[in-house]
Amino acid sequence: MSTTTALHRPPLAPVSTLAIIGLSPAAVARGKAWGVGTILEGTEQRPGGTSSSVRIVITAVGEREVLARRVDDPARSETLWVFDSRDWTEVS
Numbered sequence: 001m002s003t004t005t006a007l008h009r010p011p012l013a014p015v016s017t018l019a020i021i022g023l024s025p026a027a028v029a030r031g032k033a034w035g036v037g038t039i040l041e042g043t044e045q046r047p048g049g050t051s052s053s054v055r056i057v058i059t060a061v062g063e064r065e066v067l068a069r070r071v072d073d074p075a076r077s078e079t080l081w082v083f084d085s086r087d088w089t090e091v092s
Helices: 025-031
Strands: 039-045 051-061 066-070 079-081 087-090
Touching: 025 051, 025 066
Parallel strands: none
Antiparallel strands: 039 051, 039 087, 051 066, 066 079
16 A cells, blocks of 8 residues: 655745746746836845835847846946846836
């Protein structure tokens, strides 16, 4: 007679934590349905209770990387962005 032991498996991580578990920025963007033209606001909490926010517009989603430009400074060229150091919210 065999017995079956139930395996405990943790629930899948919510999309908001995908960057933390090692997915590429492009995989995070695809998981959240962020594409070219999406505007995001990211807030970074700093020691001492202060925070810093930035708005970016996604200009390209590649196989692994995401290019974006800061909304507040359109003269700056687009750069690579990651999503694990700030809490990101889609604003449009």
